[in-house]
Amino acid sequence: MSGPAGPAGPEEVHGAQAAQGAVPAADEANASLPARAGEERLAEPVVRTGMFGVATTGDTSGYGRLRVHRPPPLESSRPYGSYFDTVADALGAALQAAGVGYSDAIERVVADRGELTFHVRRQLLPEVAAQFRDDPALRFELCTGVSGVHYLEDTDRELHAVYHLLSITHNRRVRLEVSTPDTDRHIPSLVGVYPTCNWHERETWDFFGIIFDGHPALTRIQMPDDWKGHPQRKDYPLGGIPVEYRGAKIPAPDERRHYA
Amino acid sequence: MRLYVPIFVLALLAFGFATFSVTFGAISGPKRWNRAKLESYECGIEPTPTPPGGGRIPVKYYLTAMLFIVFDIEIIFLYPWAVTFNKLGTFGLVEMVTFVVIVLVAYAYIWRRGGLEWD
């Protein structure tokens, strides 16, 4: 999952190093200082706390309070575990049979916390979804919905549409994630493959502004029809008002002090 | 003539009560007009403008109305008969049964021709 990784997103980490190469020499000197690298690593999100199974505060070894920072897994190596491998192989075979190259349809696969995520390139999404539904080895009959996510710092991969598929015959779940830059927010619609995505895609368009090409009626579903802007995006203000008490005024929730 | 006085009084009373309750409400009631109050109620949404003639009503409603009128009038004839039933005796009985049978024929015809099914 190319999940957002706090202030320094995973891509940034690589992007930053790559970009810094092009920076003039003066910056390059302090870029490689150990302190600099340390800051970046500490800025990454906490992935695990504690080691050797020490959890309670009673431990004196200090391992209990260890905090391991690491950007979320970008890519999982092949043996994914449980039924994930069978799904991945079946998908490879199905795409092969359909004449779609596996590598140019699937960007990468992430197996994290007991769930399998396929990052699909948006041009070939309908074909991949059709295989997921029709191929007897996969048989994901039910698409339980689309949820949009807006990663503000992921340069040219800001808007993600996340499809969760459920196979009733094999009792499996899989997640398809499609990302698109904020400048060109187009994702092919899956209403042809899973008609249930009709309202879900309208809602994702309404909240995030992702345009689903080929959707029969892409209009606002939750917000009033003449609403300006897409409210669930990260750059859209929460829109709260200050709360007045007797002699005091507390700012709106998004402007309040935040401790993290 | 004296026989009909109570009926006239009753008619007058009924008419008087009706006009009183309508006109007094209109005169004494406050007139607080606002735009939405006179519009038709459409669950809170601005009412969709109906076509000038009030729109065409499907013929099925008209058909049902006609059937209702036929059998309603049949009932109206039964009332006076029911009131003077014992005076008329068997003559009244035979007369009314033939009348009901005639209307039943119409009922059977409509039933068979499918006038009672809705669509």
Add this chain to the structure above:
Amino acid sequence: MSAPQTPTAPAGADDDAAEGRVYTVSGEDWDEVVAAANEARDFEGGERLVINMGPQHPSTHGVLRLILTLEGETVVEVRASIGYLHTGIEKNMEFRTWTQGVTFCTRMDYLMPFFNEAAYCIAVERLLGIEDRIPERAQIIRVMLMEFNRVSSHLQGIGPMGMELGATTIFLQGLRMRERILDLYEMITGLRMNHAYIRPGGLAQDLPPGALEAIRTFMDGAPKLVHDLRTLIDANPVFIGRTKGVAYLDLASCMALGVTGPMLRATGLPWDLRKSQPYCGYETYDFDVPVTDTCDAYGRYILRMEEIEQSLKIVQQCVDRLAARGPSGPDDPVMIRDAKIGWPAQLSLGPDGLGPSPEHIAHIMGQSMEALIHHFKLITEGFRVPAGQVYAAVESARGELGAHVVSDGTTRPYRVHFRDPSFTNLQSIASLCEGGQVADVIPAIASIDPVMGGVDR
């Protein structure tokens, strides 16, 4: 009878009098006239009427607006317009810590608050990776409250269904039983609705003393209440007349429209997440998944009634297990034993109202500095959840309620999206109602049993 001409002006009548088709009827040709009228109707669209079954309507189960295109009594087209109760809960949760998010998500589908909380908390626990360390007592109480919630939610689904079909007694009978369950909620969680009782890591507090006895007394009377309701409705000819064969949705269209829950199980497929992908220890309870195969409103009603009976069976098992475990002690907690995540509030009623119990205050202020730091850190900024995304699904009263939670490693959720069963099931309203009578739209909506809070989030 002459064929219907185009509107020519009959002699003596000016043009605008003859609008539309003109039929000259000359007796015994009723069939031709009707045929011509039908043919004309398809051509000109006939007498289509667009009316609003709008947001403020007694039988739309909340603020749902259906735009019906009618032709006489038959519904030609149904377009649902929702969003009249959109509250932006998901956006608000992004500005609250993980534990505070529970108070927002219980208000989403306000008929089944425990299911919303459970879906969200299971997702957060899976993100934290502490799913197996949740105390067993908390899991049993979660299952019990969820099953109670299924009963109260179905009652609030069947009650209005009866009222909309004209039988207010069903509504009052349903509310009578639901009132007893709300009293139990109030005794256990302190609130009748919107409890925020299930928290990431376990529960807010333990069962109060006397709760198990109160539940037992309710459980003794419950079968009779359910029996009264069933005898009132099951064989009621009016109810059967209005719901049998109405709002038909078979398995294939359920699959295509992503319908889950009672509507899917009414088509004969026993798909229930409690059996196929168990959570919270459901695999250890013995219950069966009721299934009917009539695919219509009556089948869904019968299914909901049987689900009530099955849920009461599960609650009985939970009560027996809790009774066997005895009261909660330090070794049998309701919140996870991890100082960094476990919410420290051992709530108790002090002289100045509800707050941390005096022992807890004595412990953090007097005995352990670390406990004070943990208490302070958890209360002010909350715990940090490692980055990643998770989708946790729970079998709620209306179908699969999924919580897709994305975290970026800070103390606030980055994005929370709830896959609400009513939202997806409501999509099938068009295929349920089109072609039927207007009067059948009402039992169709009631058989979907949508809750607009969950639909509009």
Add this chain to the structure above:
Amino acid sequence: MGVEEKLPSGLLLTSVEKAAGWARARSVWPATFGLACCAIELFQTGGPKHDLARFGMERASNTPRQADLMIVAGRVSQKMAPVLRQIYDQMSDPKWVISMGVCASSGGMFNNYAIVQGVDHIVPVDIYLPGCPPRPEMLLDSILKLHDKIMNSKLGKNRDREITELEEARLGLSPLGLAVPEGSEL
């Protein structure tokens, strides 16, 4: 009302006020305006245990034409606001509004783009009822308070005088009812 407003200087009004107020308060018909969680508590209040019918509110009228009281039960979203105003306008006078629950009274915990922060932005409110959701007993208490208000409300000229007095009293106060020094930001 109509006739007695024309009477010179509110002649014989007090007895009419008492009679009219008593009659109106006894059978206030609520318009079912159930929006969100508070609507469920509204149904429970109408249910057998708390029985709204004891106050003559048995018949919840679904059309605004026959409704006297609008109980705004739940959070009012921006899309619902014009509908609420339309229903309120279509209700016939005399009409009252109870804003049930914190979300209706002040937007409650949903301080965001989607919710109208308090239904008094749209309709004049008579009784604000706190609680999320308020218990049925609290709703019944607010209905009793509304009955007092209806019984003691004035008619015709007295009403106009009462309104002007209330307005002057209110204008003098600062929004928070504190003697606030001039020029402060509140």
